[in-house]
Amino acid sequence: MKVLKFGGTSVGSAGSIKTVLSILKQQGTNGGNPVTVLSAMSGVTNLLVKMAESAAVGESFTAQLAELERKHFDVIKELMEVQAQNPVFTRLKIYFNELEDLLQGVYSLRELTAQTRDLILSYGERCSAFMISKIAAQHFSNAVFVNAADLIKTDSAFGYAKVNMELTEMLIRNFYGENKDKLLFVTGFIASNDAGRVTTLGRGGSDYTAAIFGSALNAEEIQIWTDVNGMMTADPRMVKKAFSLPELSYTEAMELSFFGAKVIYPPTMIPAFLKKIPIVILNTFDTSFGGTYIKHDCGLSNLPIKGISSINEVSILNVQGSGMVGKAGFSGRLFSMLAREQISVILITQSSSEHSITFAVNPADALKAKALIEHEFELEVLAKKLESPDVEDGLSVLAIVGENMKHTPGVSGKLFHALGRNGINVRAIAQGSSEYNISVIISRGDLAKALNAVHDAFFVELNKTLHVFCLGTGNIGTTLFRQLNNHTEFLKQHNGIQIKIAGISNTRKMMFDSDGINLDNWKDKLEASATAADLPAFIEQMKQMNLPNCVFVDNTASPTPISFYQSVFEANISVVTCNKIGNSASYTQYKTFKDTARKHGVDFYYETNVGAGLPIVRTLKDLMMSGDRVIRIEAILSGTISYIFNNFKGGVTFHDVVKTAQDKGYTEPDPRDDLRGTDFMRKMLILARDAGYVLEPGDVEIESMLPQSCLDAGTVADFYTELNNETKFFADMNAKAESQGKVLRYIGKLEDGKVSITLQMVGEDHPFYTLSGSDNIISFTTERYIERPLVVKGPGAGAEVTAAGVFADIVNVGN
Secondary structure (H helix, E strand, C coil): CCEEEEHHHHHHCCCHHHHHHHHHHHHHHCHHHHCEEECCCCCCHHHHHHHHHHCHHHHHHHHHHHHHHHHHHHHHHHCCCHHHHHHHHHHHHHHHHHHHHHHHHHHHCCCCCCCHHHHHHHHHHHHHHHHHHHHHHCCCCCCECCCCCHEEEEECCCCCCEEEEHHHHHHHHHHHHHHCCCCCEEEEEEEEEECCCECCCCHCCCCHHHHHHHHHHCEEEEEEECCCCCCCCCCCCCCCCCCCCCCCEEHHHHHHHHCCCCCCCCHHHHHHHHHCEEEEEEEEECCCCCCEEEEEECCCCCCCCEEEEEEEEEEEEEEECCCHHHCHHHHHHHHHHHHCCCEEEEEEEEECCCCCCEECCHHHHHHHHHHHHHHHHHHHHHHHCCCCCCEEEEEEEEEEEEECCCCCCCCCHEEEEEEECCCCCCCEECCCCCCCCCEEEEEHHHHHHHHHHHHHCCCCCCCCEEEEEEEECCCHHHHHHHHHCCCCCHHHHHHHEEEEEEEECCCCCEEECCCCCCCHHHHHHHHCCCECCCHHHHHHHHHHCCCCEEEEEECCCCHHHHHHHHHHHCCCCCEEEECHHHCCHHHHHHHHHHHHHCCCCCCCCCCCCCCCCCCCCCHHHHHCCCCCEEEEEEECCHHHHHHHHHCCCCCCCCCHHHHHHHHHCCCCCCHHHHHHHHHHHHHHHHHHHHCCCCCCHHCCEEECCCCCHHHHHCCCHHHHHHHHHHHHHHHHHHHHHHHHHCEEEEEEEEEECCEEEEEECCCCCCCCCCCCCCEEHHHHHHCCCCCCEEEEEEEEECHHHHHHHHHHHHHHCEE
């Protein structure tokens, strides 16, 4: 025999009630008559509460009463044959008349006692169970309505009554023994005291009713039918990647339920736990879902934790003072006093010095608790041995739960790393010696971010989500979006990473979407955006969205975004940039960026600052981290200049080669930044700094290859005019090199803490002689690579390789 409980949404409409009947038919074909426990229709309990509270303050409740009546009558008209409707209407009308009389009494007295409140609320379940039993009688001739208040006996603690289990189980067994051949439809939530007064079993009491019946009848299992797919790893409204769990132990389920999981009411499990009766959470609206089994003998799981739960709103009180140190019985006095006043303590943590105790309570109880403590410990406060307690609001509790946490090293480390990396400050921590639960108190505004970050950290079989905010939609930005779009599935399968572009801005428009912007049509969406570009507003919106695992990507060559890097790091957001200006300005700025990123536990990747997509910065970093020391670096780090000199032959003018390079996207917006060595200087300066040298831009010696007339040109167009006028100058320079069997190369060198960039003629014996196309080449001579330098060579310019370098940096943030 099974006990089936259907929640409010499962009986909330004619359509859902039809589904309930089909489930019962299926259960019947599998043998035996189940006991069916029913909640009030969805929204009815809230409606009853509202009517009662309105009556208590002298407000009209007639509109709500009419709505309540209509809600039930509409279902009867749709699901019952006309000739069978009148008896049901009559019984329900009697209920509604009784309810109206009760509410009128409350209205007249302007008083709503706990006893009266329970009686008013009981009509939700009574109407629902009676109505559905009569609808079911059209399909099941043995359907019977059962008022659980006649069978479940409690004390007189109205609102949250304690069940007399021994008497209750005897009454249920006797009743069931007389009605074994019947299909019982039982009211959930309600019971009665010894005097026959209606009591209620507290929030989620219908689940408890089902467990009580299951325990009394030694049921095969207790099924809780609700509107979600069982117990999930997190709240799916806040964590979209949350998934259903196939099974949980009683302890795990109770921990998750206590910390906010709404699927099941914690006391429900106690009768089932004592009798080792499995509880199955099923979905009325997805009957194909196999259910979450809560049982005694769970199998081994490879999940480090079973779930992440939370309490959205808590307040904490901090009690501290020298009078607590070594004072036996202080904690007992404190918490006994709170218990007497019916204040539930959610979480407790105490310093090892015994100088302070911090505990969390429901916000509605915070000020009351503060006043009680001040009264109870009035003498200690006056003697300055105890400080008046501090109350902090706007907080939440996040808890990770799982039996596998026990004796498993690294679980707490993973939790705090995920929180810290996302800039989430932990106000208090609690862990029981059972090691089933670690709870932390955090800011309410960080809860969604924290849940997602922790979920990504623990459930590694899911893809880690990076939320990326991109600045710049030129060649590199556009190419990056195409590459990301083309490799979405590859990243998920091989890197376990999902990259969502949460924000895009150029110089004209900007847009945001926390669910990720569709990269198939991002250009059209950006153009259609009504939000004008505003860099400070873009940065602020990125922070305000407060998403986990954020990355700010600067795909511009503008100095303007650089001033925001530090504040981005301080918001615990990683930065990926191909913009060289930030790292090649003052050394103080470079050092500040590095230190701020390190301090806040985020990444600062700028591989494309030096060699587009070539692994130059990372190679140098690995050498330094492994304890190697750089002796000398020689490099050609301008793909633009490589391309120009490699194609400056066969009668082609220098002007035409430079123009072609710009058209191909190899040059900076102003080619002189390449040709005067400015861009090359920035790259060598960044390398020198990463190698450990404190250098400023003015410390780099640069030999310009351009005549002064080209350097002094006012605009890019003027520059090209002057370049054309200097055709003979460049032709003579090239001819001189050719006459000696050499080629022109613009080479940078770092040695003995000094950086120089010079135009050289190199012969066939030089390793840079064979450089072709727009390739870059760099030679690292170190203490380990002293006889044969470590050489990195490859394409060093172009949107494709630069975007690929940015792409790789973004992926590295997620690794």
